[in-house]
Structures are given as structure tokens and as C-alpha cells.
Amino acid sequence: MKVKKKTSPWNKKKTLFQRLPGFLIKAGLFFLLITAGLTALYLVFLTKGMDKRFAGRLWDIPSKIYSDITLLYPGQALNPPLLLEKLDRLGYRPVSGTPSRPGEMRFSKTSLEIYLHKFHSPFHEQKSVSVWVGLKDYRVTSITRSDMDTKGALLELEPEVLMLYYGPDQERRQLISMGQLPQHITHAVLAAEDHGFYNHHGVEIRGILRALFTNLKEWEISQGGSTITQQLAKNYFLTPERTLSRKFKELLITGLLEYKFDKDTILEMYLNEIYFGQEGPVSINGIGEASRFFFDKAASDLSVSEAAVLAGLIKAPNQFSPHRNIERCTERRNDVLAAMHKNGWLTADLLQEEKARPVKPAAYRGYHQQAPYFMDYLTRQLTSLYSRETLSGEGLSIFTTIDTEVQSAAEKALKKGLERLEASNPALKRKDPGESLQGVVIVMQPKTGYILAMVGGRDYSISQFNRAVQARRQPGSAFKPFVYLAALDQYTPVSMLDNSPQTFMVNGQPWTPKNYYAQAEPMISFRNALAQSQNLATVNLAYGIGLDRVTQIARAFHFSVPDDPYPSMALGTLEVEPLSLARAYCVFAADGVLPFPLSIREVADTDGKTIESRHATIERLITPAKAYMMSDLMQDVVRDGTARSLKQLGVNWPVAGKTGTTNDSRDAWFVGYTPNLVTLVWVGFDNNDSIKATGATAALPIWADLMKALPQYVSGEWLPLPPGIERSDICADSGETAREGCCPRVREEVFLSENRPRTLCRQHECSSQLEKVWNGIKKILPNF
Known part of the structure; x- marks a missing residue:
């Protein structure tokens, strides 16, 4: 019988220890497989999310609401304070010399010199040219444009931006393409943020290692080593918290961006996305909007110095803003210019020349909505035509x-x-x-x-x-013209109306209207009754033509009137x-x-194509003759x-x-x-x-x-x-056609042709030619 050898506790422990490396290797491999699988699944998830995001609109562009254009033409009188306020709102800056750049102007008693901004709309194409407007006593005498050999007939000033229709993100941006930008803008941005952008694959290892060392040392994400692609990944796709997990997501998205898009596309997206600062509650995003905000010009018109200013802002927009600290902004700009020179994008001579230029930002005006009551009225109309998502996201131009x-x-x-x-x-x-x-x-x-x-x-x-x-308010006597209009078929300006006190029975109750002045004449002409706003004459006139006729006219003019007319309506008691x-x-x-009251002229899409056009809609209510009367x-x-x-x-x-x-x-x-x-x-x-x-x-x-x-x-x-209108001399006393040389008081009156008085004055009949002559002498010499 064999005796089984017992294993000592020491030998048992040694066996487990020997097996541990294999276990750890297997566990590590399993963990790596799980991590790789989860990472792959997450990459699939990110890819689908990215594809969905890029399949739609990349950014919400707020719709801009513009005023109408302003015309200046020879012979036109001007209000200088109002005009100068408008030019200031449009971003025109006063200069002491002759305006030489877009956005400059000089005003005096004898002239307005202005270098126009470039502007395009469906009905207005404005070139960036200099214009000289001659003035005398603040009236336009002539207009001369630099793009015309002869004097221009008129000057059109571009419309003002009245309001932007924002979405929940409260971002302003103007989209640009790489083809619109001069090279010095991209060079400035690359010099400031990522000079090796075109040479790496989204990640710059030395920068990451440097940032990682600092972050591990401080045990928090305090320093970035971000390339332009990484900045795009975190700004466009991720939330702003600073964690290691977010950094991991950023690296994955960066890789996807580099895999799916070429470098120019990534840079274009970055230039449209990057944050440049605030205007009140609204953020300024993208190089296109920043160019307008800081220098009041298109990105394509930025100088090298101005491009370096904007590129320098990306690092810390509030710290280096020219609106906050011009000295700090200038230092940062000079650093960017030096980096451009270091990378071979700026010659030594040009470097010194651009560094010598002062930074001259456009004035910070802040965002103040103009015409707020009109904007509310307009918004109700716009939201009946377009969804709020369309208005806040599709960058419509509403004129x-x-x-x-x-x-x-x-x-x-x-x-x-x-x-x-x-x-x-x-x-x-x-x-x-x-x-x-x-x-x-x-x-x-x-x-x-x-x-x-x-x-x-x-x-x-x-x-x-x-x-x-x-508001619904009683118009009072402002309604009376419509009563008199209703009576024009039966009455003439010289018809006499009863203006004496009277009591009317209305629904079984007495109603006694009064004139504003108690001593009014008991009889008064149709013309004078309206001019002096006589209540009693107007009520009698309404009864004379019938209250139904007054109601008919009121409804034709789109006033809301009750089904049962009442006499006080003639005095404007309707609302x-x-x-x-x-x-x-x-x-x-x-x-x-x-x-029809019009508030909208044109609506254009982001390409400037008209998608909605409003034209005058009219309805003929009365003849031109009655309107003139x-x-x-x-x-x-x-x-x-x-x-x-x-x-x-x-x-x-x-x-x-x-x-x-x-x-x-x-x-x-x-x-x-x-x-x-x-x-x-x-x-x-x-x-x-x-x-x-x-x-x-x-x-x-x-x-x-x-x-x-x-x-x-x-x-x-x-x-x-x-x-349909005739003028005729009538006797001021009788209201009938004046007898030449017989009526002592004659005045000219206008009539509708169909009801001009044909009867000669029966109150003043001359018995002889001698009497006509005598009356003529008395008219010339009343005290004779």
C-alpha cells in the first residue's frame, strides 16, 4: 500500500504564486479585449452621431432683421443729427482726412464724404466705393461716386440690422469658406494655435506629453496640448467640463475628424466655430462674425495686423480683447506676428511694418434692439410664416x-x-x-x-x-371724416347742416349730444362743420344719410362695427x-x-436668394375724386x-x-x-x-x-x-354759383363733377350792368 505524500502549506502557496502571472496576463488580455470592444462600440456610436450631425445643418445661424435702405438724392433736405446717428449705427467712423477705407466718413456743412461698406441683398447691390455728397443749407446739391465718370443720381445707404432672431445657444456667426479668406488670415491662426497643423494627424505628441506632465503634477486638467482638430472636437461636440474622460472622448473624436475630413475642411469648420468673445448675452463665434464685430469689415478685407489680432484672441478672448485692454491686445498681436515670421509667413520688413501699426477696433456699441414694438409686431407675422427653428437656425435675411x-x-x-x-x-x-x-x-x-x-x-x-x-380705443372726432365721406353723394361742401341742440331717442332713452363749444352757429356749412368738428351737425348729417350708410362705409374701411348702428358712432364711440x-x-x-399694412419687403436665404417677397396689396374703396374731396x-x-x-x-x-x-x-x-x-x-x-x-x-x-x-x-x-373734380366760384352767403359782379363775397370751392351747383345765386341778382360795375368797385375798394 502506497502512502500519499502530503503537500506542505509552503508548497501550496508556491503553486498559487507561480500561477499568478498567467492569471494576470489573461485578465489583462480580457480587460484589453473588453476595453477595445467597448471603444469600438463607442467609436461606432460617435461615428453615427458625427454623421448625423454633419448630415444636417452644422450651426444654427440666427436670422437677421434689417431696416429699409436709405436714399439720398439731389434736392433732398436732411436732418443732420438723425443722419449722423444712422451712420454711427451702420458703423461709419468719423475721420479727419479724406475717407480711404470702407466704413470711414467725414461730415461738414458743405459735404458728406463716405466710403461705403460692401453690401448685398436681393434688391440692393452696394459696392465698396467712396462717395462725395455736396450740401448747401443741409440740402443735397450733388452726388459724385468714385466708380462713375459722371455725377450719380442718388446714393443708397445699406440697411441696418434691427434684430437677430436667436435660438437657445445665443450665438452670432457669419459662415465663411476657405476660398473667401486671404492666406495671411489662416497663417495668423496657424501661427497662434497650431503651426504644425498640416503636418500631424490631429494630435501633437510633444504638446500632449507636456500637458500630461503638468496635469498629473497638479492632479487636474489645467493645461491643454490641443491642436486645431482637438479644439474643434471639444468645442463643437463636447461639453466644457475639464475631466480625463472628456479628454479621452476628445482624442477619439479627433481621430474620427482626421479620418473623415481633409485638412482644409477641418480648418474651415474650426474658423467658423471658434469663440471670440461676448456682446452682452450673445457670443461671437467664427472669424466671419469676429471680423464684423471687432473691425466692422468682411474677413476677406482684414489686414495682416487685424488678422493677427483676431488670431491672438482665440487663446483668451476676454483677456486680449481690444475693447477691454488695447495694450495687452497689441502685445498679443505682436506675439502672433512674430510667430508668423518664425514660420516663414511674414518677412522681417513686413513684421516691423505691421507691428508699428496701432490696433484700431470698431467702436463697441453693444447690442440694442431697435424699434422693439415693431419687432414684436413683425415677429408675430414671421412666426406665422416660418417655424421658430427656421428663424433661429437657418440664417434668413429679413428686410x-x-x-x-x-x-x-x-x-x-x-x-x-x-x-x-x-x-x-x-x-x-x-x-x-x-x-x-x-x-x-x-x-x-x-x-x-x-x-x-x-x-x-x-x-x-x-x-x-x-x-x-x-389697444382698442375710441377715435372720437378722428372718425368724423368717414361720416362726411358717406355723405358726399348727397351733400356738397357748401351744403348747410343743422347745428342746433337736439335730443334724440335711442332705444327708448333720450340722448342729447353737445358741441365742444356751446356758442356754435345753429346752421353751418358741410365744410366748416368738419373743420370745426361740430358734433351736432355731424349727428344730424348721419341721420340725414342714414346710420346704415355710415355703418356700410365703416365696414368697407375694415372697422369693427356692431350689427345695430347707434347714433353716437358718428362721433367716434366705436373702438x-x-x-x-x-x-x-x-x-x-x-x-x-x-x-394692406406692410412690414416685410423681402426674405432671403443664406445665399441671398429671395424666398419671400411682399408687394403692395391695395383695395379700391372710393374714387380718386372723393379721396381728393x-x-x-x-x-x-x-x-x-x-x-x-x-x-x-x-x-x-x-x-x-x-x-x-x-x-x-x-x-x-x-x-x-x-x-x-x-x-x-x-x-x-x-x-x-x-x-x-x-x-x-x-x-x-x-x-x-x-x-x-x-x-x-x-x-x-x-x-x-x-x-371728376371741378372748381367753381360760389357765393359765400348763399352757397350757390356766384353771379359775376353781383355777389359781394365770392370764394372758390371744389365739387364732385356730378353734384356741382348749377343754380346761379338767387340771393344776389344784379338788376343792371351798372350795378355789376358798382359791386366790382366795392369789392376792390370795400371802404369806398
């Missing part, structure tokens, strides 16, 4: 009808006018800014319906309620939106056609009626319009127009408190201040006489 000079003047006139009212009557001031006296200003082109200005309240930062389109009232007055200035009647409102104080306010050109005041002076209106502009002003409290003023004392001065600030829209011309 509007807004004239920024008119808008600026309107905002200033309203602010000044409301402050003036509060100063003259302290009872109008309110402690709570949200309850302050409010106002509206709307300016439209009558023939096109273009909205040139919209001010929907006193202060957008306090109240975003847009009274121009959201209207201010924009609807301004639009209705356009009919009188536009030969009888009602325009109403304008002529409303000229008397300004000449001799409730708006006659316009003369004292400095308005000395032809104007037609109508004041309006509601019960207890809750609303004050003036809607006035010339052949080129219809301008509406409303003043009131949101809670309907009395403003203790009339349209003539509250709204009219604001209208006058605004129009005096817009000499480019003012002329002595009036509406041409259309077919």
Missing part, C-alpha cells in the same frame, strides 16, 4: 419697411411730448411707471402701406403692450386699433385705395379748424388731417398726412383716466415735432387734381 430715421424721430417726439404734457399739468404724472401717460406713433407710406415707424408705448422696458396694434385708423386715412392720400376738406381742419395751431408749431407746408378727442378727454388723437406720409399720434392712459387735454393740445404738438424732424419727407407739393 423690413422700417425707416430708422423716421423711427428714431418718432420715439424722440413721443417721449418729448409726453414729458411736456406732464410738466404743464403735474396731475398727469404717476408714481408707478407702469401707470404713466402713454402714447402711440405710427408712420405709413399711403400708396404702398409700408410701415415706416411704429411706437407702441412710452417705454418698452416697462410695458411691452403694443398699443399700436393691441379701433390705431394701426387700423392710420391705414384708413391712407385712402385719402392714396387716390382712394386702401393698402376729403383731403381738401381736411386741409381746412389745418388751415382754419381744430388743427390750425400747426402753423404756430412751425408746420408751414400743405397738410390735411383730423383731430380727435373722446368723452372726458380719455383719448387725444391727430391723424395728419401729406402726399408721402400718413402719421398718427394717440395720447392717453391705459386705465382710461382723463388726460385733461384735446387732440389739438396733446397729440398735435407731437405730430408737429415729428414732421419737422423729417425734412426729407416734406415738400410744398399737394395732391394733383384728379378727373
